[in-house]
Amino acid sequence: MLADCAVGAYRNVKIGYALRESMHMLIRHATMEDLDAIEAVEAACFPPAEAASNESLTARVAAYPDHFWLLVNTDDDDTPFPSRVEDGTLVGFVDGMATNEPNLADAMYDDADMHDEHGDWQMIFGVDVAPVYQHRGCASYLLRQVILDTAQAGRKGLVLTCKERLVDFYARLGFVDEGLSESTHGNVVWHQMRLALTHAVGTGNPTANGSAKTAERTNDADTTAMSGVDHDTETLEFPQVEPTA
Template sequence: MHMLIRHATMDDLDAIAAVEAACFPPAEAASSESLAARVATYPDHFWLLVNTESDDDVCFPASVQDGTLVGFVNGMTTDEPDLSDAMYDDASMHDENGAWQMIFGVDTAPLYQHRGCASYLLRRVILDSVLAGRSGIVLTCKERLIGFYARLGFTDEGVCESTHGNAVWHQMRLTLTHAAAEQA
């Protein structure tokens, strides 16, 4: 299977919304309107992993076609050091020169989950954030995912104030250093 990481365009919106809906419960999934505002405002902060060819591999059904969106990571940049719920739906809070890369979602289509796709995407986000001179990356996750993000170098800062989707969230932070760049 051949994969490509690229940034989003408005033409990707339907596929992005479909993967988002498949990955999160309705109370947590970003709405189509919110995703559209994000893509319109900061398309270079959407990293899309795309299958670039049809695959006859036994691991994937023949229905997986060229150009299929496998997964994506999205978020905005800001000088605010902590991720707040307001950021999810207010694309105007994005500051292209912000010190912190916030991550709103790490989405992998169910067919591709548990195959390393999310880790692959996150390593690219880490590398791009280092190259952009960011101070670090911040995301929130549920308790069951703390270990996954810790393996990529993120530190659990504990339960945060987020009430997004009426769930309990932990804030995770990766402070970027030369060592983080080598890890990516």
């Protein structure tokens, strides 16, 4: 269900092309203290029938906080959207569980217990960007980090559902349209899209012996999946996302 981080540490970035010169951003994972801001952005991005409830978002953050990627504007003088977090304003976020199930099912949205930290597939439940920040490359930038982190975790790839008008957008990031999804979430017709990481072998965090394979997976994800983003004028001047060491 999609609208139009560094592991274990903040990533400081500076975005000057599409937003405003000197605006500072960071990507981080979620905490329970972020819930009000997350809910505010979710409500602004989706109609009530499609938006995740407070109960659902609370359960997700409690069960898999490291599977939320938050883009935060740390500029205290620039707060155009009322989604404050401790370190600034929440610009947007990506979230979703990991699972061995290859297809995204409606039950996953509200049942956080279905999360499997060692799952083969990273599901994407939402790509939310506050309206005032939309169409400025923020979603692409966030997804780039999610893709790289998923590759480093050794997963097979990522799965999302989206409306037909967004199929081309996600195709530019390497996702392949698999046709209509079985999901009827919000009584809407969804397309299921998948980004397969071709070098993903095994699950869970890579071992020292797998460092070469980890680098290969990461480079493959960065080169293949993100080539469209690198040549998009919306993200042309965004800083390079670096894989986690």
